[in-house]
Amino acid sequence: MNVLLRMNVFFRWIPACLLALSLGMPAGASGQSVARVEPLHWWVGMHNPELQLLVYGENIAAYEPEIVFPGVQLTQVHRVENPNYLFLDLHIAPSTTPGNVPIVFNGSDGRTFSWEYELKAREADRTKAQGVRSDDVIYLIMPDRFANGDTSNDIVPGMRETALNRDSMYYRHGGDLQGIINKLDYLHDLGVTALWLNPVLTNDMEQASYHGYAATENYQVDPRFGDNELYRKLADELHRRGMKLIKDLVHNHVGLRHWTVLDPPAPDWLNQWPTYTNTTYKDQVIFDPYAAEADRKRMTDGWFVPTMPDMNHRNPYVRKYITQSHIWWVEYAGVDGFRLDTYPYNDLDFMADWGRLIKAEYPELTFFGETWVHGVPNQAVYTQGSTINQRFDTHMPGVTDFQTHFAIIEALNGSFGWTDGVNRLYSVLANDFVYEDAYRNVVFLDNHDKSRFFSEVGENVDKYKSGLAWLMTTRGIPQLYYGAEIAMKNFANPDGMVREDFPGGWPADTVDKFTEAGRSVLENDIFQYIRTLANYRKSNPVLQTGRMMQYVPEDAVYVYFRYNDEKTVMVVMNTGEDEAEIDVSRFEERIRSATRAKDIINGNTVNLTAPLRLNAKSTAVLELL
Known part of the structure; x- marks a missing residue:
């Protein structure tokens, strides 16, 4: 055994x-x-x-x-x-x-x-369940690695992991909720409107408890992050600034030391196997019309890793236990939206029921699922509306858009054939017809599982800015990963390499990159670039809900527009190795009678009656005048 x-x-x-x-x-x-x-x-x-x-x-x-x-x-x-x-x-x-x-x-x-x-009694005046939509800019934080606002809770006696070692990527570093609260003005100034924290529930595991994805409690904040009341305070402080709180949920699994795993209510509380069985990570079997049932079962019922037991979503008590805990956190703390971890590994009939129950209780609350899959149909199959004949409806508004994530990396790094490079980005977006509403998808350059985008583009500043410009102007809900604004770098090999401490978040830090004085010239340049775009986006509905029109890329140049009845924004991306000269008459359908545009980054006026010149690997964001 x-x-x-x-x-x-x-x-x-x-x-x-x-x-x-x-x-x-x-x-x-x-x-x-x-x-x-x-x-x-x-x-x-x-x-x-x-x-x-x-x-x-x-x-x-x-x-x-x-x-x-x-x-x-x-x-x-x-x-x-x-x-x-x-x-x-x-x-x-x-x-x-x-x-x-x-x-x-x-x-x-x-x-x-x-x-x-x-x-x-329900708190009638408590802000909650606002939903997170395309008018938001999400900032993702791994709480243990962002800022330590309360050193007294760094080590909590009686918990299984008490070591604190900032020199190791595997141990806890001491970041907490108070540290995040202390930096909310910084985030608000940056242009952030919604905060997504990796899970903050108690993870009383022997090792690697810092990341939060192996919960041992459903109703308690990990004491090394603070307590439930401090989580409520975080929500209140966000709402006071016009910002929102996203809670990261894990339906699929818990930690091996979860109290209901130590003493299970019934043999079928978890998905048990005669011998340890890992999931295959093969999402295709969920929708493959030719898939073997044994393959489907191993995908959804196999354990994610040995320390994370797989919950049995067919058990009615499990279903209610999970769902009620999520409703509880919305009502108690004022959560505005959910991010759903490892979505393809869940039983989809349970997730559909869960989605219906959440929407019935909180009609404005929204949620998006992690779908680390390959291919637009593979991703769209998990979104609501049964739009591609998948014969089930997940009731999930949107997903983490891995397909555009892969595509923007290739656009900036790839070759320039008809099917690769920037053409892949164009083609992925051309497939948006498979979604009920692609504007509900969360677009991103990197996250806690992916290599830092600055490293992905070879630490090329022009490429990095191009990616950021795309992130803030394309359709969907943009998500920044903490440290993007100071060009933090590293490859996710292993993933702990991209979960570094934010310099300046700890009392002992000798440099504070939360401040202009603590940042290098390059870091301040990137910070101001993101700040300018994020705040422009926050103030201009044209980049939030405006319609989109894209043109087929030519000579490694990709042009698209965001527009509504009040404004039009033109985005010109040169992914080539040389300076590009662009005849704007090709885009007359959207430029119409405009002869000038304002460069959103530097405020300069651009003449649209002459060809545009754009440096290699650079992007211009222009508001038509």
């Missing part, structure tokens, strides 16, 4: 009293206890009046729960294989008054004990 499965079997058979000690469960002499109830609390007046409570305690299934509270009805009690769990279905009438709901547990021997479950 595989070592991981042996561990799982071991944890299932730990005596209840020892398990209580290992999980911090208050165990009484008679076994009467409730260690935890999740969700931690709930609210009256939610769109969906149904709620399922997970109740965990030593031998709790031996007791009969009872609820007597006006407006709250206990409709069903579910017992599962593990006697330490009960699942309680509640109906909460719209007229229910907030308060503490007593849950009385009656034993067959006549003894009883109780737990008070809090129903709160």
Whole structure:
């Protein structure tokens, strides 16, 4: 038997009293206890009046729960294989008054004990669930590597990983939520409107707990980042500045030390195999009409890595446990949108149900899924609307657009044939007809899993600026990765190489690149370039929701327009090795009667009655006058 499965079997058979000690469960002499109830609390007046409570305690299934509270009805009690769990279905009438709901547990021997479950009033004045759309600029932060605002939580006694080593890419470095809060004015000035943090839930794993993708709790912020209230404060501080908060969700897996993995409610809580089975990472089998069912099962049910057990989305308790936790964070903290990790590895029928439930509760909230796949149809199949005959509807508005990501790299680095180089970028965008709305897709140059774009383009500043100009002017929702504004570099080999600390984010740092004085001439040039484009975009709907028209590339020159009834912006990208002279009469259909344009970067006026001259590997962003 595989070592991981042996561990799982071991944890299932730990005596209840020892398990209580290992999980911090208050165990009484008679076994009467409730260690935890999740969700931690709930609210009256939610769109969906149904709620399922997970109740965990030593031998709790031996007791009969009872609820007597006006407006709250206990409709069903579910017992599962593990006697330490009960699942309680509640109906909460719209007229229910907030308060503490007593849950009385009656034993067959006549003894009883109780737990008070809090129903709160919804905060009518709390900003939340605004959605993240094409009028936003997203900034992605890995919290452990951005800024350390509270050194007192760098090491938390009792957690499995206590080492702090900024010289190692694998250990924690001490970045936290307070550090991010301290830098919000910096981000607002840069032109950022939405903040996406890699997961901040507790990751009580033995190693590499810094990245957040192996959660061991669903309702607790990792204490090394702060606490739940500080996460609420982060949302409030963002909203006060007119910015938004995106929560990174992981439906597919949890960490091996997640408390429900240490003592699973049932054998089918996780996707179990006779021996350890990894996913194949082959997304094609999801939509391949000729795929073997065995291949589909291994893709979706195989574990992502050995330390991240795969959740069984066919289990109805798993589905509710996951979904309710996400709704809880929106209502509690004021989350505005979601990024969905490893989307192709989830059971798509569950994800469709999840999407419907989220939209029913929060109609304005939006979400986008990570789809690291190859090919436009492979990516579009995961978006809502069943637009390419995939025969299912995911109800997912948009995706992380890996196809344009690959294409912009090739556009700036590739050769100049009809099917490669910048022609690939043109062709990828020409396929936007397969989406219900491609403007919902998130476009990016790099992220926490990909090589830094500055390195991808050989640290060529002109290429780098061209990529940034494209990012801020193409269709979709642009996403910057922290440090892009100071041209941070490195290749993702391994991925820890692109998860460096932002210089100046730690009290001991000798240089502070959050400030103009701390940046080099090159870094300030890149910073101002991004700042100019991002703030122009933030102030001009033409680059947010404006229509797009692109022209077939000629001689390595790619031209496209963003336009609405008020403005037209012309983007001219020369991806060639030589200076280009461009006859603008070809673009008369969109230029129309305009004879002048303003260069958005430097404010200079450009004459459109003469040929445009553009340096090699450079891009001009021009507002027609």
